[in-house]
Amino acid sequence: MNLLSWTQKFGTDQDCREYLFDQRWPEGFVCPQADCGGRQYWKIQRANRTDILYECTQCHHQVSLTAGTLFHRTKVALPVWFLAIYRVAVDKGGVSAVELARELGVSYPTAWLMHHKIQRAMADRNGRYQLGGLVELDDAYFGGVSHGPGKRGRGTDQDPVVVGVSLTDHGHPQYVFLEAVESLQKEPVLEVLQRRVDLYGVWRSDGADIYAAGAQAHQADHRVTLSRDPEAPEVFHWVNTVISLAKTFIDGTYHGRGRARRQLYLEEFMYRFNRRFFGTRIADRLLAACVATVPHPYAA
Numbered sequence: 001m002n003l004l005s006w007t008q009k010f011g012t013d014q015d016c017r018e019y020l021f022d023q024r025w026p027e028g029f030v031c032p033q034a035d036c037g038g039r040q041y042w043k044i045q046r047a048n049r050t051d052i053l054y055e056c057t058q059c060h061h062q063v064s065l066t067a068g069t070l071f072h073r074t075k076v077a078l079p080v081w082f083l084a085i086y087r088v089a090v091d092k093g094g095v096s097a098v099e100l101a102r103e104l105g106v107s108y109p110t111a112w113l114m115h116h117k118i119q120r121a122m123a124d125r126n127g128r129y130q131l132g133g134l135v136e137l138d139d140a141y142f143g144g145v146s147h148g149p150g151k152r153g154r155g156t157d158q159d160p161v162v163v164g165v166s167l168t169d170h171g172h173p174q175y176v177f178l179e180a181v182e183s184l185q186k187e188p189v190l191e192v193l194q195r196r197v198d199l200y201g202v203w204r205s206d207g208a209d210i211y212a213a214g215a216q217a218h219q220a221d222h223r224v225t226l227s228r229d230p231e232a233p234e235v236f237h238w239v240n241t242v243i244s245l246a247k248t249f250i251d252g253t254y255h256g257r258g259r260a261r262r263q264l265y266l267e268e269f270m271y272r273f274n275r276r277f278f279g280t281r282i283a284d285r286l287l288a289a290c291v292a293t294v295p296h297p298y299a300a
Ligand SMILES: [Zn+2]
Pocket: 031, 032, 033, 036, 037, 038, 056, 057, 058, 059, 060, 061
């Protein structure tokens, strides 16, 4: 869907509510109370509230259409939210909170919070997948002074990031993960590998202890190419490319420091990269992810 079709489809509060209703109750309203299952409801519109309550006619339980979504208790109109999601999903270079504020006509703090929540929904989705099959693994340092791609080394004071790229049988990249870690010590790296990579795959790395230990724990077939090996640039071509793209993205959109914030930008990069062949359908997927997400404490 292009931007025009999107704004036409989700142009009013009513349009957006119908979408939320269909996502929540694809077969029509069902009371969420245990032992009720009522199918009839009344709509209750409250003064000064954009949200609408649905009350079960059988047991009088009330449920908000936005409960359990990113939009719960928001003061921002739903069409504005939906447009923000489209912009964040589709813009390949990432859209900043400053740009969002200008385009949506909301304040900077509001735009920042919306962007933050959308990134959380992306992170939530990313966390549901693991890389499998042939996986290239490496690490890089992000932030601070950029040394350019290829000039990476362990032992600087920048933020270390563990990177994985799964490849097809033809050697093309499929999915990626990037995760900022406290250090490149065994414990934090193994924890990341456990979450992000499936068991029994084929791993390629430069033979660092952390990957050897991870491969053993995952019962993976570990193939080592040393960094000084003449074949290394070719073997690690894709993981190096992904690191370089992610650095460009982060440098372009985010200049602050801090591992937690940086990780959210990595999640945004990851989410978009892993869906790079979706075209504008990525916006539909992200919207669905925002509807299914659990509200973050920031939502209150
Ligand atoms: Zn009921």
